[in-house]
Amino acid sequence: MKRLKLLILLLTCVIVSSCIPHKDTVYLQNKDNSLNDSLQNNLSEVQKPYRVQIADILNIRIKVLDQDNEQIFNPVGEDNLNASSAERAYFDGFTIDLHGNIRIPQLGEINVLGYTTDEIRLLLEKKLLAEQFKKTANIFVTVKLAGLRFVASGEVANPGSITLFQDRVNIFEAIANAGEIVQTGNRKEVMVIRQYPQGQKIHNLDLTDINVMKSPYYYIQHNDMIYVKPLKQKSWGTGITGAQTFTTLITVLGLLTTSVLLIDRL
Numbered sequence: 001m002k003r004l005k006l007l008i009l010l011l012t013c014v015i016v017s018s019c020i021p022h023k024d025t026v027y028l029q030n031k032d033n034s035l036n037d038s039l040q041n042n043l044s045e046v047q048k049p050y051r052v053q054i055a056d057i058l059n060i061r062i063k064v065l066d067q068d069n070e071q072i073f074n075p076v077g078e079d080n081l082n083a084s085s086a087e088r089a090y091f092d093g094f095t096i097d098l099h100g101n102i103r104i105p106q107l108g109e110i111n112v113l114g115y116t117t118d119e120i121r122l123l124l125e126k127k128l129l130a131e132q133f134k135k136t137a138n139i140f141v142t143v144k145l146a147g148l149r150f151v152a153s154g155e156v157a158n159p160g161s162i163t164l165f166q167d168r169v170n171i172f173e174a175i176a177n178a179g180e181i182v183q184t185g186n187r188k189e190v191m192v193i194r195q196y197p198q199g200q201k202i203h204n205l206d207l208t209d210i211n212v213m214k215s216p217y218y219y220i221q222h223n224d225m226i227y228v229k230p231l232k233q234k235s236w237g238t239g240i241t242g243a244q245t246f247t248t249l250i251t252v253l254g255l256l257t258t259s260v261l262l263i264d265r266l
Helices: 004-017 067-073 088-094 117-131 171-177 210-214 232-236 242-265
Strands: 055-065 103-104 108-111 140-143 150-152 160-164 185-196 201-207 226-232
Touching: 055 088, 055 103, 055 201, 067 160, 108 117, 117 140, 160 171, 171 185, 171 226
Parallel strands: 150 226
Antiparallel strands: 055 140, 103 108, 150 160, 185 201, 185 226
């Protein structure tokens, strides 16, 4: 009987330890208690401008006083260029080829690899004034990425490829658009896999720590991959909430008691 009690106590400790602690599910905790309200308001990292890469798609719109010339530069028409869908952007946008070039009517191929959208805008304005219009011409150029695309996978409710038509998206907004992290997701080890000219790099974020807002990877970039690791409790299968753990404990104890009674009768 003492062995049974010892086994039950040991089993209880193991199952209780498998529950997910509350502190592991709460975002943006002030863990070191060193941040006051005024400091918390200034935590956010300044986002560096994104530099375009191969296979990125740009939406470019050129406005000039001469409407005929405008149609040459915008062959699909202004209405289509403003279409807010990834499919329309794919067909109507300007894709950066393997050499880092985009091909624009009348201007030909222009290398934009590694440029920001503002730098591309200034480059186009300069070429237009030098090759197509007088320096006094009234032209207006806008350059934008055709949506901020990223991939969310792992322990999120709706994994997959997501496109947001925003210039600035932080990690919490990205995860919210993927349906949030499920209970078995490890919020302390969220991986951001980012594309660089030299290749891919992995960066880890602890979303339970308020200092994550100071991370240079707090704001996601185009083509980022976000992977949420599973907690160990998922593979243990003992339950992730107190109620589930209690149910598991009762079931196991019932089986043990029945087994002991049967053995004693033999």
